Amino acid sequence: MSHPYGRPPPGQGVPNPYEPAPHTHDHRRRSLERLVDIPAPVPVPPARQSPPPKRVRVVLAERKRARRVVRTLAEVEEQTGVGEMLVKQLIRAQLVAAVWLALVVAVTIGALPLVFMYVPALAEQSVLGLRVPWLVLGFAVYPFMLAVGWLYLRLTDRNEQNFMNVVED
Amino acid sequence: MQANLYALVAVAVVALITIGIGGFGVRFARSTSDFLVASRTVNPRWNAAAISGEYLSAASFLGIAGLVLKEGADALWYPVGFTGGYLALLLFVAAPLRRSGAYTLPDFAELRLGSVEVRRVATLLVVILGWLYLVPQLQAAGLTITVLTGWANWVGVFLVALVVIANVVVGGMRAITFVQAFQYWLKLSALAVPVFVLLVTQAGEYTHARTTAGADAPPAFPADTTVQVETDVILQVTEPLQLTAVGEVDNAEVDGTVYWGVGNHEVSEDTTLGFSAGSAVPVVAGEPAHNDGWLQPMHGGSSEFPLFATYSLIIATFLGTMGLPHVLVRYYTNPDGRAARASTMLVLALLGVFYLFPIISGMLARLYVPQLLVTGETDAAVLLLPGAVLDSWPARLLGGIVAAGAFAAFLSTASGLMVSVAGVLSTDVLTGRARDFRFAALLAGLVPMAFALSVASMDIARMVGLAFAVAASTFCPLLVLGIWWRKLTDVGAVAGLLLGGGLSVMAVVATAVGIAPEGWFGAIVAQPAAVTVPLTFFTMVLVSKVTANRIPHDVARVLARLHAPERLGLVPDAPPPRPGPAPLALPPATSRAGRHRR
Numbered sequence: 195m196s197h198p199y200g201r202p203p204p205g206q207g208v209p210n211p212y213e214p215a216p217h218t219h220d221h222r223r224r225s226l227e228r229l230v231d232i233p234a235p236v237p238v239p240p241a242r243q244s245p246p247p248k249r250v251r252v253v254l255a256e257r258k259r260a261r262r263v264v265r266t267l268a269e270v271e272e273q274t275g276v277g278e279m280l281v282k283q284l285i286r287a288q289l290v291a292a293v294w295l296a297l298v299v300a301v302t303i304g305a306l307p308l309v310f311m312y313v314p315a316l317a318e319q320s321v322l323g324l325r326v327p328w329l330v331l332g333f334a335v336y337p338f339m340l341a342v343g344w345l346y347l348r349l350t351d352r353n354e355q356n357f358m359n360v361v362e363d
Numbered sequence: 364m365q366a367n368l369y370a371l372v373a374v375a376v377v378a379l380i381t382i383g384i385g386g387f388g389v390r391f392a393r394s395t396s397d398f399l400v401a402s403r404t405v406n407p408r409w410n411a412a413a414i415s416g417e418y419l420s421a422a423s424f425l426g427i428a429g430l431v432l433k434e435g436a437d438a439l440w441y442p443v444g445f446t447g448g449y450l451a452l453l454l455f456v457a458a459p460l461r462r463s464g465a466y467t468l469p470d471f472a473e474l475r476l477g478s479v480e481v482r483r484v485a486t487l488l489v490v491i492l493g494w495l496y497l498v499p500q501l502q503a504a505g506l507t508i509t510v511l512t513g514w515a516n517w518v519g520v521f522l523v524a525l526v527v528i529a530n531v532v533v534g535g536m537r538a539i540t541f542v543q544a545f546q547y548w549l550k551l552s553a554l555a556v557p558v559f560v561l562l563v564t565q566a567g568e569y570t571h572a573r574t575t576a577g578a579d580a581p582p583a584f585p586a587d588t589t590v591q592v593e594t595d596v597i598l599q600v601t602e603p604l605q606l607t608a609v610g611e612v613d614n615a616e617v618d619g620t621v622y623w624g625v626g627n628h629e630v631s632e633d634t635t636l637g638f639s640a641g642s643a644v645p646v647v648a649g650e651p652a653h654n655d656g657w658l659q660p661m662h663g664g665s666s667e668f669p670l671f672a673t674y675s676l677i678i679a680t681f682l683g684t685m686g687l688p689h690v691l692v693r694y695y696t697n698p699d700g701r702a703a704r705a706s707t708m709l710v711l712a713l714l715g716v717f718y719l720f721p722i723i724s725g726m727l728a729r730l731y732v733p734q735l736l737v738t739g740e741t742d743a744a745v746l747l748l749p750g751a752v753l754d755s756w757p758a759r760l761l762g763g764i765v766a767a768g769a770f771a772a773f774l775s776t777a778s779g780l781m782v783s784v785a786g787v788l789s790t791d792v793l794t795g796r797a798r799d800f801r802f803a804a805l806l807a808g809l810v811p812m813a814f815a816l817s818v819a820s821m822d823i824a825r826m827v828g829l830a831f832a833v834a835a836s837t838f839c840p841l842l843v844l845g846i847w848w849r850k851l852t853d854v855g856a857v858a859g860l861l862l863g864g865g866l867s868v869m870a871v872v873a874t875a876v877g878i879a880p881e882g883w884f885g886a887i888v889a890q891p892a893a894v895t896v897p898l899t900f901f902t903m904v905l906v907s908k909v910t911a912n913r914i915p916h917d918v919a920r921v922l923a924r925l926h927a928p929e930r931l932g933l934v935p936d937a938p939p940p941r942p943g944p945a946p947l948a949l950p951p952a953t954s955r956a957g958r959h960r961r
Contacts, residue, residue: 281923288926289847292454299450303443307673310436310660317436317659327660331439332722336715339450343708346454350704354928361931 284357291349295342303335369763370511377770378526407702409544411709414693416546418710419717420496420776421503424550424769426824427718429741431725432732433650433822435657437669438725440676441824442718446711447677448684448831453707456685458700459846459925466695468688468838469787475845477915478853484860486791488837489688490807491868493784495833496687497811498818498875499826500777503742505815507769510746520815527777528808531785532801540696546775547713553768554720557749557761561727565752581643581652582733585751590737592634594819597627598645598737599652606642610634636737647739657729668886671893676828679892683831686838688787689779699929724748742823745769781807818875828890829871836863836895840903846925848904849918855907863899867891 310317310327319326423445430438465471468489473482501520508519581601592610604623611631612621627648630636638644651657661669684690697703728735728744731751735741746769749761781804789803820826837860844851870891873879879888887894907914915921 277923278919281919281927285847285922285926296451296454299447303447304674304677307440307661307670307677311670314659314661317661325436325658327436328439328658331436331443331660333719335443336446336711336718339447340708340711340715343450343453343711347704347708350458351701354701358928358930 280357280360284353287353287356288350291346291353295346295349299339299342302338306330369759370766373763373767374507374511374770377767377774407697407705407709409540410693410697410702410706411713412544412547413540413696414543414690414706414710415713415717416543416548416550417693417775417779418687418690418714419547419550419772420827421500421769421773422824422827423717423721424554424772425503425507425742425745426499426822426827427721428725428728428745429735429743430822430824431722432728432735432744433647433739433741435651436660437673438824439660439722440673441680441828442714442722444677444680444828444831445684446714446718447681449707449710449714451681452685452690453704453711455843456846457694457703457707460691460842461694461697461703462700462925462927462929463921466692467783467787468686468691468841469791471845472841472856475915475921476851476853476856477917478857481853481856481860483791484857484864485838485841486787488833488860488864489787490784490792491864492686492830492833492837493688493780493807494811494814495830495868495871496827497777497780497784497808498814499821499823499830500773500780501812501815502820502826503769503823504773504777506740506742506820507746507766507773510743511766517816520812523773523777524808524812524815527774527781528804530774530778531781531804531808543693543775546771547717549771550768551717551720553764553771554717554724554745557765558720558723558727560757560761561748561752562723580654581646582654582657582729582736583641583643584638584733585731586640588638588640588734590636590638590734592630592632592636592738593740594632594738596630596737596739597648598630599627599648600625600643600645601652602643604638604642604645606639607637608634638734644733644736646736650736650739654729668883671886672890675832675887675890675893678896679828679832679835679890681835682839682896683833683835683892685842686834687831688783689776692779692783701928721745727752819877821875826875829874832890832892832895833864833867833871835892836867836899839896840899844900844903844907846922848907849922850907850911850914851903852907852910852913853915854910854913855903855905858906859899859903862902863895866898867895870895 306327317325317327321329423442427438427442430441460471463471463474465474469482469485472485473479501524504523505516505519508514508522509516600623603625606621606623607619608617608621608630609619610617610633612634613629614631623645628645646652661673694703694706697706724745728741728748732744732747735744735747746762746765749765750758752758753761784807785800785803788807789800793799793803840859840863841856845856870888873888879885
């Protein structure tokens with residue numbers, strides 16, 4: 195089975211019997227080539243007045259690496275058992291990281307209104323001549339959010355690196 | 364108030380430079396940005412400054428200081444939320460959205476769900492959201508011009524709307540990452556320099572400041588002050604007070620000295636009040652009258668249900684940022700998903716630094732321009748502060764710098780919004796010959812101008828907060844579910860968008876027009892996000908479950924593309940080719956506009 199890197203321009207001569215008809219969704223079309231000309235969603239909606247996207251022959255930019263990972267890549271793309279599982283694992287890992295950090299923020303920053311409401315004694319304390327709520331909301335929350343963002347960058351980088359390691363093996 | 368020549372010159376220079384770059388620099392801009400993206404040298408630092416530059420609007424520049432002056436600690440949630448929105452964007456949206464290759468929200472909706480109907484609804488919401496966000500920008504511009512020149516409010520709104528429309532029509536400055544990045548530093552300096560000068564020159568005043576601001580007393584006038592009341596207002600007086608008044612007070616004609624006892628007093632429009640130095644400042648009813656209530660969060664605020672109002676605001680601002688049309692197009696100049704994350708994190712830092720200064724300005728304003736509390740028009744605080752503290756040329760010079768910054772704030776955001784709205788109008792709504800981008804730009808500008816002139820102006824930051832609530836109730840669920848949940852269907856998305864969008868827009872309009880009811884229902888209408896956002900999520904999930912047979916068949920492929928790193932080769936390195944000429948760095952609006960202009 196071969197993976198052509200491009201498709202012939204449409205409407206030229208006799209239709210190739212081995213080329214699936216456009217706009218059908220049998221799984222054979224989910225081959226590498228479809229990945230490459232991703233831009234427009236496949237069925238061009240009739241209501242959009244723009245002309246249908248022109249088909250272009252697209253060549254993978256970095257052939258060497260593309261060939262090396264081509265099988266796993268094809269699996270990822272074709273959503274065969276292995277590929278689909280890998281992508282699902284990646285999405286899950288990224289979502290877990292995002293939700294955990296979001297919970298951390300929700301529990302810390304989100305608790306502040308309750309604290310200020312029900313522990314007014316704390317809100318009346320002064321540090322360095324400034325009231326605690328002003329110090330916290332006017333200053334401290336910003337470096338805190340930055341730290342959370344930095345942690346998220348580290349976590350997602352690690353997740354993506356794990357994913358790439360598996361795919362490229 | 365006499366016209367400040369420095370300020371007028373500064374404003375004119377900002378406007379001319381902006382239009383000049385738009386009009387004469389288009390070719391330069393295109394080739395530069397194309398070149399930058401093609402060679403991918405737009406690093407996250409420039410991108411982050413550009414995102415912040417476009418994002419910091421009149422609400423951030425003028426509105427936050429005004430709210431801090433009026434409401435105190437409770438207002439601090441606005442800058443926290445305006446910044447925290449980028450944290451939510453970073454966690455849930457930034458990289459996948461960049462990897463999707465979508466330029467705009469309607470593009471994303473269509474790409475993910477493969478449905479024209481979703482695209483149409485998203486388009487409609489982009490237009491409504493853009494207009495909602497534009498109205499306070501234009502009103503702020505009117506206010507700025509009034510403060511600087513004393514001209515009537517409509518003159519400013521009109522002039523500034525024309526400047527922005529002209530700017531968008533001649534090509535706009537949007538395309539250029541550099542210009543937007545420069546805008547960030549301009550706005551930061553325009554607020555930071557006056558604050559530093561005031562802090563340094565007034566250092567000796569602090570002991571006085573601390574004792575007055577800390578006392579359980581109302582703020583006091585630093586000098587003899589005359590206040591012109593433009594619209595009817597109810598003032599709360601907590602200490603007996605002697606003043607002079609010319610006009611109508613408590614439904615009686617007055618001309619001369621007046622004694623006010625403790626309680627509420629009505630002042631009718633076109634009344635002039637004169638206060639002597641040191642006397643207590645009467646504050647608009649509903650706002651904290653004592654410095655204690657001002658310093659303390661959750662106490663003495665204007666809301667009957669402060670806890671609900673605060674949480675609703677937090678939800679609206681944290682989740683609304685990701686749904687703003689003019690923010691998302693900026694993500695396109697990031698070379699890949701990883702860089703999109705890095706840019707977003709830097710935006711957190713840049714915004715955190717910026718928001719220090721409106722907060723300090725608001726605190727200083729409580730000491731030096733408390734007369735704004737009498738009329739309630741506290742949005743002018745930042746503009747008036749230099750003139751209230753300093754004399755002669757330093758005051759006017761700093762006033763000019765602040766005015767230039769305010770003008771830049773509102774030009775950059777308004778232009779960005781107008782381009783986004785005009786873009787979707789010209790491609791998705793107008794048909795035939797009317798599909799001209801210039802006509803769309805005119806439409807995109809004139810509608811909010813009409814609203815800005817006819818609706819009484821609210822606090823800028825509050826109005827913008829309401830626009831955030833609409834974004835949070837519509838595009839946030841669409842993006843989050845679209846990116847992370849396989850089972851979202853087009854029917855579910857449309858149902859959620861229509862319900863959340865419909866309810867939140869109705870609430871915003873009711874609040875803006877001033878027909879909000881009382882009690883719990885009124886609190887929800889005034890700050891709807893805490894109800895409408897969960898409702899939208901719930902609707903999208905429920906309807907998608909019912910219509911599970913409509914899950915797009917290519918969902919696995921699309922999600923793989925959204926989440927897999929670019930190195931895998933699932934996504935072309937460069938932005939995907941699109942029909943028509945699509946300069947890489949330009950948002951679709953401008954690029955599509957180019958098709959008509961050429």
